[in-house]
Each structure stands twice: as structure tokens, then as C-alpha cells.
Amino acid sequence: MSELSTPAFGRGTRAALIAVPVLLYVAFRNVDVHQVGRLVRDVGPGAAALLLLPSLGAALVETLAFRGTFRLLGMEPGFGLLLRVRVATEALGALLPLGTVWAEAVRPALIAHHDGAPVSAGLAAGAARKYVLGLSQAIYLMLGFVLGRRALEAGFVRLGGSPRLALAALAMGGAILGAAELGAHTLRGGRTLARISAALRRIPSARIRRVLDDVGTSTGAADGALRALFTSHGLRALAAPCLAAWLLEALETWAILRVLSVPIGPGDALGIETLVVLARQLLIFLPGGLGALELGYAAFLVGPGLASVSACAAFVLLKRLRELLWLAAGGAALVHTRARPSVPSARADLAPSVPS
Numbered sequence: 261m262s263e264l265s266t267p268a269f270g271r272g273t274r275a276a277l278i279a280v281p282v283l284l285y286v287a288f289r290n291v292d293v294h295q296v297g298r299l300v301r302d303v304g305p306g307a308a309a310l311l312l313l314p315s316l317g318a319a320l321v322e323t324l325a326f327r328g329t330f331r332l333l334g335m336e337p338g339f340g341l342l343l344r345v346r347v348a349t350e351a352l353g354a355l356l357p358l359g360t361v362w363a364e365a366v367r368p369a370l371i372a373h374h375d376g377a378p379v380s381a382g383l384a385a386g387a388a389r390k391y392v393l394g395l396s397q398a399i400y401l402m403l404g405f406v407l408g409r410r411a412l413e414a415g416f417v418r419l420g421g422s423p424r425l426a427l428a429a430l431a432m433g434g435a436i437l438g439a440a441e442l443g444a445h446t447l448r449g450g451r452t453l454a455r456i457s458a459a460l461r462r463i464p465s466a467r468i469r470r471v472l473d474d475v476g477t478s479t480g481a482a483d484g485a486l487r488a489l490f491t492s493h494g495l496r497a498l499a500a501p502c503l504a505a506w507l508l509e510a511l512e513t514w515a516i517l518r519v520l521s522v523p524i525g526p527g528d529a530l531g532i533e534t535l536v537v538l539a540r541q542l543l544i545f546l547p548g549g550l551g552a553l554e555l556g557y558a559a560f561l562v563g564p565g566l567a568s569v570s571a572c573a574a575f576v577l578l579k580r581l582r583e584l585l586w587l588a589a590g591g592a593a594l595v596h597t598r599a600r601p602s603v604p605s606a607r608a609d610l611a612p613s614v615p616s
Contacts, residue, residue: 279543283551287558292570299520299574307519308578314512315582318505319346322393325501329388330381332492333485337375344593345370351590354548354583361544364390384485387447388495394440396502401433401534404510408531411524415532415560429534450487509533516578522567532560548583 303311323343330337349367353359368382405412405426413423446452489495507530514529536556540549554576561567567575 279546280551283546283555287551287555288569288573290569291573295568295570296573296577299571300577303519303578308581311512311516311519311578312582312585314508314515315586318508318512319343321501321508322346322505325392325498325505326385326389328498328501329385329392329489329495330377332388332489332494333381333385335377335381337371337377341371341374347586347590348594349590351587351594354587354590357545357547359544359547360541378481378485380481381485383482384489387443387486388489388498391440391444391490392495392498392502394436394443395496395499396506397538398433398437398440399499399503400506401429401436401538404531404534405429405433407527408529408534410531411528411560412531412535414563418563419559426531429531429538432538444490447486448490450483452483452486509537512582513579516575517561517567520567520571520575520578522561522571522575524561524566532557536560553579 320343323339323346326346327337327339327342330342345367348370349363352366353363356362364386368379368386371377371382371385372379408429409426412426412429416425417423510530510533511526513533514524514526517524517529536553539556540546540553543549543552546552557576558569558572561572561575562569
């Protein structure tokens with residue numbers, strides 16, 4: 261991928277190389293490595309296998325929601341293909357600085373190559389997926405504030421701040437909800453990409469104009485597909501399975517902590533998970549949120565009556581081992597998806613008409 265040599269990627273890599281070791285040192289500078297190993301070994305293979313179930317469930321229900329966006333366009337991509345693409349692109353996103361950007365960029369092309377769906381439909385479905393994920397995450401953050409307020413306030417007090425900083429979960433939930441609805445309102449008009457294309461044409465660059473000429477038809481089709489999706493009454497309903505996926509991730513956090521005998525309730529685990537995941541998403545230059553995730557958990561979990569530094573490190577290690585399994589599955593899925601021959605399709609790259 262030639263894009264990986266761009267200045268943005270280079271800056272992201274340099275920032276990650278500096279930030280990751282610093283964040284990891286701050287989080288676990290006093291850890292007892294031997295105790296961490298003992299705690300992880302005591303979990304046992306049976307319990308460890310059961311701890312994989314919430315993340316598997318989250319992947320399945322989120323893929324159902326993604327498939328639902330294509331169904332609103334009158335298309336029926338295979339569930340297995342969409343699951344493979346999701347796992348593969350999530351692995352790509354976890355491995356690379358700015359990985360979310362690369363994952364979003366390659367997802368429509370992979371689906372188009374193997375399902376025959378127009379790239380414009382994949383772009384529109386991807387935008388709809390981000391919208392319903394935004395809606396569900398806004399609700400998730402608000403739930404985290406309501407159910408986990410005690411843990412969040414205590415965590416911010418231990419950090420030397422004010423317990424009122426727990427309101428960050430509520431504020432960010434409102435901000436994400438507002439941004440999602442503003443984006444939906446913009447895309448509902450069906451002229452967003454055309455306007456961006458028109459603005460880019462004003463740049464005095466023959467190369468940019470050639471690129472715009474090449475994608476001109478797809479731009480119009482994608483605008484039409486976006487208008488069809490964002491005027492459909494069924495789109496917001498897809499936020500429900502996405503919310504279920506978020507809740508399953510919080511369930512995983514609570515289950516691992518309970519296995520490690522950390523005395524924390526499910527509501528508190530939910531509140532902590534909402535903010536830690538949000539920090540991981542905001543620091544997109546860190547591959548897989550490495551360092552940010554560890555520091556976030558240490559900040560909210562380590563304290564009197566909660567987890568020791570070693571127990572928190574064991575918790576994070578189990579989380580990362582689960583991610584490594586998904587990364588291996590994602591790498592295999594990416595190789596398999598790229599190796600399969602393209603599916604011929606008679607579908608034109610035209611925006612479908614969808615009844616609202």
C-alpha cells in the first residue's frame with residue numbers, strides 16, 4: 261500500500277513510538293511480573309475460553325447491523341463475507357497507527373471485490389454503520405455515567421481531579437449524539453460528495469481533476485445511496501444491535517475482573533469501559549490504543565479496595581491476549597478474502613431506490 265508512506269502515517273508512527281513506552285511505564289512501573297504471570301496462569305484454559313464469548317458475540321451482532329445497512333439498500337451480501345471483512349479490517353486497524361482510517365478505506369473495496377456490490381453502496385453502508393455506531397455509543401456513554409458514576413467519580417478523585425470530571429462520559433455522549441445527527445442531516449440531502457467534488461475541482465491541479473473525473477459516476481451513485489439510507493426509517497433501529505455489542509464488551513471486562521477476584525460490580529465495569537474505550541478511539545495514532553488502554557484501566561481500577569497494580573496488569577494482559585487471537589483470525593481472514601476470486605456481478609454502480 262503506497263499510502264502507508266504518506267507524511268500523516270509517518271508522523272503517526274513517530275508519535276506512537278514515543279507515546280507507547282511512556283504510557284506503559286506510567287501505567288505499570290510498579291508491577292510484579294511474577295505475580296502477573298501467576299494470576300494469568302490461575303485463570304486456566306477453560307475460563308479463558310469462556311472469556312472469549314462476549315467479544316465473539318459483539319462481532320456477530322455488529323456484523324448483523326452492518327448487513328442491515330445493505331438490506332436497506334435492497335442488497336443481500338453474505339453474512340460470512342461481512343464477518344470476515346470486519347475481522348480483517350479490525351485487525352488492520354489494531355496493527356497500524358491511524359489504523360481506523362485505513363480500515364474504513366479498504367472495507368468497501370473488499371466487499372465490492374468479493375460480493376460484486378458497487379463501491380458506492382459499500383461507501384454508503386460504511387457511513388451508515390458509523391452513524392448507528394455513533395448513536396449506540398452515545399447511549400452507551402450515558403448508561404456508563406448513570407450506572408458507573410460511583411466508580412468514575414472515585415477514579416477521578418484518585419487521579420487528583422474533581423469527581424465532577426465523571427460528567428465527561430455524559431458530555432461526550434451528548435457530543436457524539438449531536439455529531440452523528442448533524443452528519444446524518446448533511447448526508448440526507450444527497451449532495452455531499454458532489455459538493456466536495458465541486459470544491460476540489462477549484463484546486464488548480466490536473467492530477468486532482470483526473471482523479472475526480474475517474475470517480476465522478478461513483479460519487480453521484482454514492483450520494484444517491486446515502487440519501488436512500490439516511491431517509492430510511494429503519495436505519496436508527498440498527499443502533500440496537502450495536503448497543504448490544506458495546507454492552508457485551510463491558511460484560512467481558514466485568515467477567516475478567518471477577519475471574520481475577522477484583523471486587524467490582526457490572527455497573528462500575530460498564531462506566532470504566534465506556535471512558536477507556538473512548539480514549540482509545542480518540543488516540544487513533546496509537547495502534548490498538550496501546551498504552552492508552554493500559555493507562556486508562558490502571559487509572560480507574562487500581563486503588564484501595566479495588567485491584568492491585570499486578571491484578572490490573574493481569575487483566576490488561578488477558579484483554580491483549582484475546583486481541584492477539586482476533587488479530588490472528590483477522591490476518592487469516594484478510595489473506596483468505598484477498599485470495600478468493602472476485603464475484604462477477606451484473607449490478608450497475610447506481611444508487612438503489614429504497615422505500616422509506
